[in-house]
Amino acid sequence: QLLMCLYEFTEKSPSKSCQVIDSILNVIRDDIPMHIRMALLYAISCVMDAKLLSNLLPLAETVFNLINALKAKASLEVASSYTFYYILLRFTPDTSDVLESENGWHFFQNALACSLPVMNIKNEFVSPQKVLMEQVMSQKFLASIKKEEVQARLWGHLISCVAESECPNEASRLRNGLRKTCLDASVVVNQIKQLDLVQKTKSMREARVKRIKQKEKKDKLMNWKKLGLMLETIGIMATLTRPWLLTSILCQCLQQTLDMETVITELVQQQILSALLHLLQKSREELGRDVSKNVTVNVELIVHCIRSSVSPDTHRRAMLILALAADIFPESVLHNMMSIFTFMGTSLLRRDDSYSFQVIHQTIQSIVPTLLK
Numbered sequence: 585q586l587l588m589c590l591y592e593f594t595e596k597s598p599s600k601s602c603q604v605i606d607s608i609l610n611v612i613r614d615d616i617p618m619h620i621r622m623a624l625l626y627a628i629s630c631v632m633d634a635k636l637l638s639n640l641l642p643l644a645e646t647v648f649n650l651i652n653a654l655k656a657k658a659s660l661e662v663a664s665s666y667t668f669y670y671i672l673l674r675f676t677p678d679t680s681d682v683l684e685s686e687n688g689w690h691f692f693q694n695a696l697a698c699s700l701p702v703m704n705i706k707n708e709f710v711s712p713q714k715v716l717m718e719q720v721m722s723q724k725f726l727a728s729i730k731k732e733e734v735q736a737r738l739w740g741h742l743i744s745c746v747a748e749s750e751c752p753n754e755a756s757r758l759r760n761g762l763r764k765t766c767l768d769a770s771v772v773v774n775q776i777k778q779l780d781l782v783q784k785t786k787s788m789r790e791a792r793v794k795r796i797k798q799k800e801k802k803d804k805l806m807n808w809k810k811l812g813l814m815l816e817t818i819g820i821m822a823t824l825t826r827p828w829l830l831t832s833i834l835c836q837c838l839q840q841t842l843d844m845e846t847v848i849t850e851l852v853q854q855q856i857l858s859a860l861l862h863l864l865q866k867s868r869e870e871l872g873r874d875v876s877k878n879v880t881v882n883v884e885l886i887v888h889c890i891r892s893s894v895s896p897d898t899h900r901r902a903m904l905i906l907a908l909a910a911d912i913f914p915e916s917v918l919h920n921m922m923s924i925f926t927f928m929g930t931s932l933l934r935r936d937d938s939y940s941f942q943v944i945h946q947t948i949q950s951i952v953p954t955l956l957k
Contacts, residue, residue: 605631609639619663625670634681637674641687644671648694651702651712658702665703672712675719677728684734692716693741699754714757721761736771740778743817747810762813766823769830772814779807782836808844808852811837815859828867832880834860839885842892850895857889857901864908876912883909883916887923910951917951 605628612624621643628636647668650660660668672695675682682688695716701709719725729735742762749755781804815834818824838856841849860881868875883906890902910917 605633605636609636612640613643617663618661618667622663622666622670625667629670629673632674632676632678634679637671637679637682638685638688640671640674641682641691644668644691644695647671648691648698651698651700654702659704659709660702662704665705668712669703669705669715672715673719675716675725677725680720680725680728681730683729683738684731689734689737696741697745699749699751713754717757717761721764723764723766726765732768732771735765735767736774739765739767739771740775743775743810743813746813747806762817763820765817765821767821767825769824769826769828772818772824773829773833775814776811776830776833776837779811781807781811782833782840805846805848808846808848812848812852812855815855818859819862824866827863828871828875828879830863831860831867834863835880835882835885838889839882842888850893850898853889853893854895854898854901857886857898857905861901861905861908864905864912868908868912879912881905881909881913881916883913883920887920891923906951907949921951 608624608628612621625640647660647664650664651668654660659665675692683692695712698712699714701711701714703710703712703715705715726735726738729738739762742758742765746755746758746762749758818827818830834856838853838860841853841856844852864879864881867879871878886902886905886909890899893899893902906917
């Protein structure tokens with residue numbers, strides 16, 4: 585009844601509705617029993633406002649402290665569960681501006697990281713992460729985030745959560761969220777730069793010293809894993825604008841993998857090559873004849889990647905890139921023609937699988953016309 589009265593009042597008297605909401609908010613923030621807070625939050629659940637959500641963050645932090653204090657396999661009591669639940673439901677496209685504040689982002693980050701089923705909602709135990717993911721992982725919510733900095737922080741945080749998660753269900757939920765993102769390629773470029781994977785060196789000796797130090801850092805492997813997740817996302821995300829901006833830094837990362845000696849080196853190379861192929865195809869579709877002016881691909885590096893690898897999957901991905909590059913960068917491919925055909929003659933032609941033959945056939949069809957010109 586309170587909810588219906590409040591709804592009718594705010595509809596008939598919008599000018600006074602803010603006063604009513606502020607009064608209810610003051611009561612909620614007072615030292616009152618949790619079940620009364622729960623009821624009042626439900627009563628104003630029809631009001632979606634970023635300022636209101638910001639004012640509720642201290643209460644949300646209070647409940648979050650209760651979650652952190654829980655013993656193993658324990659859960660919140662019903663009133664606290666619903667109080668926290670009604671606050672999480674306020675993360676909508678209308679309130680996405682709250683992520684621009686440090687308090688809003690801090691709470692969002694903590695709630696998204698909490699995958700424990702501690703909330704008793706409708707006789708079912710759910711996690712804050714699950715509730716929040718259902719609220720924010722939509723194209724409408726992500727599109728409502730105006731600042732590129734916030735988009736980048738959200739996307740980077742999701743990538744870190746997936747990479748560091750040890751729970752398959754949690755990782756799956758987060759991956760589904762990544763698929764719905766809409767980003768400009770410059771955001772992804774900045775995120776890759778923050779991983780600090782590309783080492784700038786002035787001499788061979790300095791490069792060797794840096795490689796030795798790199799082996800000693802366990803977090804480097806995690807950063808390469810994060811890069812792999814970013815590359816997976818690039819191929820499946822809802823919208824990626826200006827994809828050609830990514831080709832240069834991915835070539836730099838590919839160059840770096842040639843000096844790596846880890847168990848994931850081959851996998852990372854294949855992920856980078858697949859992403860490069862996808863980006864080249866999208867760039868050509870969007871730019872047409874101007875693609876060669878905006879896209880940077882090191883053809884010699886692709887050839888070197890073929891010659892240094894023993895993996896057929898790596899060879900195939902690289903050859904498909906060369907087949908496409910022959911149309912975009914004919915001069916560069918022409919300079920590397922002998923290396924390409926020497927490798928094809930000594931290695932790939934020994935394989936008798938049909939897919940390898942198709943890749944060779946496609947590559948020859950794309951490269952030979954370049955020679956004739």
